[in-house]
Amino acid sequence: MNEYEAQFAPYREQYLPPLEAWMQEQMNLFTATPELQAMLTYHMGWTGPGAGPRARGKRIRPFLLLLVNQAVGGPWEHAIPAAAAVEFVHNFSLLHDDIQDHSPTRRGRPTVWARWGIEQAINAGDALFALAFRALDALRAHHPADVVLDVQRALTDACLALTQGQHLDLAYEARTDLTEADYWPMIRGKTAALLRAAAYMGARLGHPDPEAAAVYARFGEALGLAFQIWDDYLGIWGDPAMTGKSVASDLVARKNTLPVLYGLAHPESAFARRWRAGAIREDEAAALAQALAETGAQTFTQAQAQRWTEEALRALSQAPARDPDARAALQALAHWLLRRAY
Amino acid sequence: MNEYEAQFAPYREQYLPPLEAWMQEQMNLFTATPELQAMLTYHMGWTGPGAGPRARGKRIRPFLLLLVNQAVGGPWEHAIPAAAAVEFVHNFSLLHDDIQDHSPTRRGRPTVWARWGIEQAINAGDALFALAFRALDALRAHHPADVVLDVQRALTDACLALTQGQHLDLAYEARTDLTEADYWPMIRGKTAALLRAAAYMGARLGHPDPEAAAVYARFGEALGLAFQIWDDYLGIWGDPAMTGKSVASDLVARKNTLPVLYGLAHPESAFARRWRAGAIREDEAAALAQALAETGAQTFTQAQAQRWTEEALRALSQAPARDPDARAALQALAHWLLRRAY
Numbered sequence: 001m002n003e004y005e006a007q008f009a010p011y012r013e014q015y016l017p018p019l020e021a022w023m024q025e026q027m028n029l030f031t032a033t034p035e036l037q038a039m040l041t042y043h044m045g046w047t048g049p050g051a052g053p054r055a056r057g058k059r060i061r062p063f064l065l066l067l068v069n070q071a072v073g074g075p076w077e078h079a080i081p082a083a084a085a086v087e088f089v090h091n092f093s094l095l096h097d098d099i100q101d102h103s104p105t106r107r108g109r110p111t112v113w114a115r116w117g118i119e120q121a122i123n124a125g126d127a128l129f130a131l132a133f134r135a136l137d138a139l140r141a142h143h144p145a146d147v148v149l150d151v152q153r154a155l156t157d158a159c160l161a162l163t164q165g166q167h168l169d170l171a172y173e174a175r176t177d178l179t180e181a182d183y184w185p186m187i188r189g190k191t192a193a194l195l196r197a198a199a200y201m202g203a204r205l206g207h208p209d210p211e212a213a214a215v216y217a218r219f220g221e222a223l224g225l226a227f228q229i230w231d232d233y234l235g236i237w238g239d240p241a242m243t244g245k246s247v248a249s250d251l252v253a254r255k256n257t258l259p260v261l262y263g264l265a266h267p268e269s270a271f272a273r274r275w276r277a278g279a280i281r282e283d284e285a286a287a288l289a290q291a292l293a294e295t296g297a298q299t300f301t302q303a304q305a306q307r308w309t310e311e312a313l314r315a316l317s318q319a320p321a322r323d324p325d326a327r328a329a330l331q332a333l334a335h336w337l338l339r340r341a342y
Numbered sequence: 343m344n345e346y347e348a349q350f351a352p353y354r355e356q357y358l359p360p361l362e363a364w365m366q367e368q369m370n371l372f373t374a375t376p377e378l379q380a381m382l383t384y385h386m387g388w389t390g391p392g393a394g395p396r397a398r399g400k401r402i403r404p405f406l407l408l409l410v411n412q413a414v415g416g417p418w419e420h421a422i423p424a425a426a427a428v429e430f431v432h433n434f435s436l437l438h439d440d441i442q443d444h445s446p447t448r449r450g451r452p453t454v455w456a457r458w459g460i461e462q463a464i465n466a467g468d469a470l471f472a473l474a475f476r477a478l479d480a481l482r483a484h485h486p487a488d489v490v491l492d493v494q495r496a497l498t499d500a501c502l503a504l505t506q507g508q509h510l511d512l513a514y515e516a517r518t519d520l521t522e523a524d525y526w527p528m529i530r531g532k533t534a535a536l537l538r539a540a541a542y543m544g545a546r547l548g549h550p551d552p553e554a555a556a557v558y559a560r561f562g563e564a565l566g567l568a569f570q571i572w573d574d575y576l577g578i579w580g581d582p583a584m585t586g587k588s589v590a591s592d593l594v595a596r597k598n599t600l601p602v603l604y605g606l607a608h609p610e611s612a613f614a615r616r617w618r619a620g621a622i623r624e625d626e627a628a629a630l631a632q633a634l635a636e637t638g639a640q641t642f643t644q645a646q647a648q649r650w651t652e653e654a655l656r657a658l659s660q661a662p663a664r665d666p667d668a669r670a671a672l673q674a675l676a677h678w679l680l681r682r683a684y
Contacts, residue, residue: 029502032527036509096468100461119442122464123508126438129471130501137495145487152494153479159472160371166465167378185374 004339007332008067015066015076015083016059020046023084026131035116039124040131043095043112050109057107060227060337061198062087067333068202068216071319071326079205081138082151086198088132089155093162093194095125100170108244129159143205150210151201154217158197165189172256176276180261187228187258188221195224203319212320219315219330226308227337232257233301234342236289242341248285251292258304259297266295309338346681349674350409357408357418357425358401362388365426368473377458381466382473385437385454392451399449402569402679403540404429409675410544410558413661413668421547423480424493428540430474431497435504435536437467442512450586471501485547492552493543496559500539507531514598518618522603529570529600530563537566549662557661561672564654569679571647574599576684578631579640584683590627593634600646601639608637651680 024046030037042048045056062083069079097103098111099121105111113121136155139148168186172178199220203213234243235250236259243249250257263271271291274280280288292298312334321327366388372379384390387398404425411421439445440453441463447453455463478497481490510528514520541562545555576585577592578601585591592599605613613633616622622630634640654676663669 030506033506033509035513036506092468096464100464118460119512120509122438122442122467123505123512125464126434126467126471127502127505127509129468130498130505133475133494133498134502137491137498140491145491148491149479149482149487152475156472156475156479160469160476163465163469163472164372164375164378167375167462167469170461170465171377 002336002339004332004336008329008336011067011070011326011329012063015063018077019059019062019066019080019083019087020056022080023087023135026084026088026135029131029134030127036120036124036127039112039116039120040128042115043091043124043128045107048109055107055109059087061090061194064195064220064223064330064333065198065202067326067330068199068220069206071321071323071330072203072207072212072216073322074206076206078139078142079202081135082155082201082205083198085132085135085155086194086201088128088135089159089162090194092125092128092132093166095121095128097166099125100166139205147204150204150213154197154200154204158193161189161193163189165191165193169256173254178256178261179265180258183256183258183261186256187225191228191231192221192224195227196221199223207320209320215315215319219312219319222308222312222315223334223337226305226312226334229258229301229305229308230338230340232259233298233305234340236260236292237298239341244342246282246285248289251285251288252280252282254280259292259301262297262300263292263295269295271295271297305338309334344678344681346674346678350671350678353409353412353668353671354405357405360419361401361404361408361422361425361429362398364422365429368426368430368477371473371476372469378462378466378469381454381458381462382470384457385433385466385470387449390451397449397451401429403432403536406537406562406565406672406675407540407544409668409672410541410562411548413663413665413672414545414549414554414558415664416548418548420481420484421544423477424497424543424547425540427474427477427497428536428543430470430477431501431504432536434467434470434474435508437463437470439508441467442508481547489546492546492555496539496542496546500535503531503535505531507533507535511598515596520598520603521607522600525598525600525603528598529567533570533573534563534566537569538563541565545661551662554662557657561654561657561661564650564657565676565679568647568650568654568676571600571643571650572680572682574601575640575643575647576682578602578634581683586684588624588627590631593627593630594622594624596622601634601643604639604642605634605637611637613637613639647680651676 027037027041030040045051065083065086066076066079070076095112098106099113099118103111104114112124136152165186169190196217200213200217203216235257236248240247263269264275266272271288274288313331316330369379369383372382387393407425407428408418408421412418437454440448441455441460445453446456454466478494507528511532538559542555542559545558577599578590582589605611608614613630616630655673658672
């Protein structure tokens with residue numbers, strides 16, 4: 001654990017157990033259909049072979065929401081249903097994404113479609129989507145109705161953006177003329193929109209001024225861009241021992257990530273020529289990652305992640321906070337996201 | 343047009359054009375991704391080959407919502423976003439259902455997955471789902487926030503029920519031991535829940551007393567059950583010239599409908615023996631429909647549809663109404679649903 005992680009870890013340890021418990025409790029809405037319930041609890045990492053913290057993912061989005069909420073005044077306990085909703089939306093999108101990408105495994109376990117078939121997996125994703133909006137309803141116990149509706153609107157807008165980003169990602173698979181300009185609308189939709197919504201929702205539920213939430217939304221969006229760009233970096237130059245994926249796995253999967261689009265803008269480079277020639281084998285991935293770095297793509301990607309992290313920190317410095325320790329933890333989270341190895 | 347249809351048709355003619363216009367306007371949220379927008383407007387029946395009233399379906403759910411709203415006091419114009427939301431949810435479920443059932447056509451046109459592929463079709467369904475909740479946000483212009491949240495909760499609960507009903511429907515495909523008791527939870531989720539929500543939402547938006555909405559919810563649920571049971575009837579004994587489907591198409595598709603489960607409860611009947619023997623060809627479907635009728639399934643199905651229609655009319659007679667003509671039109675709608683030929 002580095003210095004940054006040490007700074008926000010106590011908040012995570014405080015938030016995550018009650019968050020997990022609350023999310024698990026929502027699964028009782030599916031007791032009439034135990035097999036569907038089993039798909040959902042498996043996908044969330046709570047049941048089945050390989051269940052446990054690793055199967056659950058980082059829970060970054062709900063953590064961000066609760067930490068922002070505490071920074072503006074909290075109490076974070078009353079924002080848990082919103083945090084759960086954001087995590088349910090994230091997991092719904094992963095569940096459908098795994099079908100769309102034909103991915104047999106996620107976080108080291110078979111995906112829901114691989115275990116229960118595509119038909120049931122589509123439906124299980126839909127159920128998680130519905131559950132997200134059901135979770136928001138619980139906010140009514142502690143928040144005014146118009147605040148709940150603002151929060152709901154933010155989540156809905158993020159879902160619309162998510163489907164637009166996903167549409168582009170799928171449409172890009174068939175294209176060979178992509179440039180860096182095509183990258184930004186895709187990740188704004190696929191990644192940044194939900195982190196933006198998480199930060200907005202946390203602030204809106206803890207601070208009486210909607211303007212405060214708007215500043216946190218900018219923070220969340222910039223953080224989301226930095227997060228995704230760094231994810232792109234790790235997918236090519238990350239340490240397999242840390243990421244849990246194979247060497248340069250995003251190259252083998254032919255993902256249209258930022259470094260790849262940068263490399264393709266140098267059409268005569270060794271990287272671009274090899275990429276255009278077709279399927280990439282695992283045993284040549286390391287050499288290709290090196291060739292890509294030689295186009296300047298590695299330095300460029302680092303600089304872009306750095307740029308958006310700074311953008312996030314700038315927004316954060318302008319954002320009102322009543323709990324300076326929690327705000328310092330948000331800063332540490334932004335620094336850590338840029339230095340993380342997984 | 344029979345006497346019943348004549349009674350509610352003027353309301354349909356009044357509501358449907360502004361409803362269609364409002365729904366179409368929502369598609370502007372997708373101008374940044376024109377291909378995704380094209381999938382949605384095609385599926386809704388507005389664009390592409392074969393666009394037109396037939397491709398749009400009956401719009402029963404939004405019509406029910408608006409007519410209930412007018413019956414309790416309206417104004418129905420202010421309930422249009424809720425009607426749109428219900429229709430978007432219905433269409434999202436059809437879009438995913440077509441993938442799950444591997445159906446190449448719907449309402450005489452290629453399905454979205456058949457035109458754009460499974461991956462994009464899953465995503466287009468997700469986009470329609472998100473759009474439904476986005477539509478509800480527009481209710482805030484004319485309704486108190488807590489009423490909007492009640493309406494939103496009703497739609498969310500219907501979506502949870504929908505995914506549970508769909509789960510059962512898919513799970514039943516592999517089963518050979520189904521009885522009539524398995525039928526009811528499936529159609530309560532798949533069909534009745536959304537009609538229930540539509541009637542509830544219409545009432546909640548037009549009447550100050552939440553109790554009134556609860557009575558309309560009972561009306562909508564009973565109507566939904568009658569509607570589905572009659573759909574089952576038409577799928578086997580309907581006139582192909584009216585339904586637009588082949589003779590006894592639900593038998594060829596091996597759907598676990600109410601008449602089939604009734605027939606299977608007579609294991610030694612000619613119907614049950616043939617059903618158990620495997621795939622049914624189109625050229626034997628008519629004879630099998632006749633054999634099923636001989637088990638008493640046809641009379642039983644008619645009686646069940648009748649029973650739930652009476653249940654609906656009973657609830658309606660107890661429901662408060664400020665516009666007696668609109669309430670009479672609701673009665674006519676219930677009678678028509680039970681006598682319709684398509």
